[in-house]
Amino acid sequence: MTTTETRPGQTKPRRVQLGRPFGVQLASTGLANLGDGILGTLAPLLALSLTSSPMLISALTAATWLPWLLFGLVAGVIVDRVDRRRAQVAALLARAALMGSAAWLTLVGLLSIPLLIALLMLYGLTEVVADLGATAMVTDLVPPDRLPAANGRVIGVQQVANTFLGAPLAGVLIVLGAGLGFGVSAGLAALAGLLLLVGLKGDFRRASSGPTRPWAQVREGLAFLVRHRVLRPLVITGSVLNLAASGYFAVFVLWVVGPESAVGLTETQYPLVMLGLAVGAVAGSLVAAAFDKRFGTVRTMIGAFIASVLLMVAPVVWPTPVSLVLSCTLVGVTNTVGNVLSQSLRQRLVPGDLLGRIGGAGRTLSYGLMPLGALLAGALAEHAGLPVTFYAAVALSLLACGYLALRLRAADVPDQPAVVAAGAAS
CATH class of the missing domain: 1.20.1250.20 (MFS general substrate transporter like domains)
Structure with missing residues (x-):
């Protein structure tokens, strides 16, 4: 957590860094978003080899946002009732298993457009829980006066991981094989979850009086x-x-x-x-x-x-x-x-x-x-x-x-x- 210090002769408090716990959360966010960036580019490129239907291609985008509409309220309650760190870990590890399954389906030639759409919807469910948990936890890791700086770093890391790194990496992986792309996404999700599990200690459950x-x-x-x-x-x-x-x-x-x-x-x-x-x-x-x-x-x-x-x-x-x-x-x-x-x-x-x-x-x-x-x-x-x-x-x-x-x-x-x-x- 960030604090301020005042030394003799100083006229203004010195602001120290946001702290190691926030750094762990930020690193996990970066790894998870790198996987998001890979999947966001990999899925439509792979879909083009499975179908030429504009309706089915557009269904991929709908599948990524539909979980927020259907599950957003429920996920919010879950995040408020349980330990937010553990909620993120569970969502990220479930995502890793999901992408591992996608890699296997691709390697054995069983992946189809309906299965890909279903996989994206399930992936979206994990993203709803993980994103809500991560956003809520920022207030537990930094003081109120440092929230703009902390959120700025989060959004910056998300952009770099998704656009600068994830999309180009997906272009390389699709050449080597879509199964490898799904496997890399699975590994990144697992690493993001394990980083939170091992690197961030404490109870992040908020007691409710309601x-x-x-x-x-x-x-x-x-x-x-x-x-x-x-x-x-x-x-x-x-x-x-x-x-x-x-x-x-x-x-x-x-x-x-x-x-x-x-x-x-x-x-x-x-x-x-x-x-x-x-x-x-x-x-x-x-x-x-x-x-x-x-x-x-x-x-x-x-x-x-x-x-x-x-x-x-x-x-x-x-x-x-x-x-x-x-x-x-x-x-x-x-x-x-x-x-x-x-x-x-x-x-x-x-x-x-x-x-x-x-x-x-x-x-x-x-x-x-x-x-x-x-x-x-x-x-x-x-x-x-x-x-x-x-x-x-x-x-x-x-x-x-x-x-x-x-x-x-x-x-x-x-x-x-x-x-x-x-x-x-x-």
Whole structure:
């Protein structure tokens, strides 16, 4: 855990590192996300060798998000009722066994598209538990004033592991054999779980003074979220932003790739543009705490979200490769700064014994709306064209940001870093 020290002659406290326990959690997160990055690239590439059906290919994406919609609330209760470290370990080891099974099915030639979709859904179940447990545990490992820095490091590691390392590694592994790719993913999940089991000691169960029945605990978490004057607009805004962004990027490739597209990139050039988003996200994760300290949590968060949305107009108005790369990189920076501070704010406002349930409820809504956003954008682009779809996504996002600014002002949230107290229930 991080502390501060003051020596004779010093005018400001010296801030020491976040600590070894957080470092263990961060290393486990990196290993798990490296496996995520490998699977996220490996699965669709393997699917192309099994089917040419667009519906079945799109079902892979649906399978990865559906567990959040179906299991998010239940997983939140589980995380709040058990030791959060052990919940993560169990989820990661189950994931390792699952990927080991996928490797065996691939090697013996029994893997099919229905089995691959089922495997991805089960993988998603483990991810729901592991992610909720990891997010809730951050508050047990670092003090409130260091949450922006800790969350920035978590998001930075996730981006590096998923995009910079996982995706290219999957490209190499698919050449050597998909079974090997699944095996590597299994090994990384097992290593992530064992690292938490051996390297992080202590009891991470939060005692609850509320109801003991699972369904009553679900209702308690939902009621807290709905009544809270700060958390409610945060979750609503985040959900609308996710819906709009998923719609925007669902058809974005049609605007960018191909000789008939507005930008005219090739299929091999497009991943480099997406790499710009990842580069920006890593940069944003590193500067979020500094912006929080300099400008305040609420002001920085809302400003970053608005800037991110406005930058999404640039590729539409100026459809050039240079504009595309610059805007995507800056979107990565600003969106990550907003997300880091939003997550830190939620962690400071939610009682420790409710973090799993609040996180599960919030992600059920925000992640559950993403497939809907993609479908709506596809329908709108089909009938009104791509530019109209992009502008509609931007307009909806700006409305959400305006709503958030008005609601947080009405809730009288102190715009100071690490000083935000729990908002009163309305």
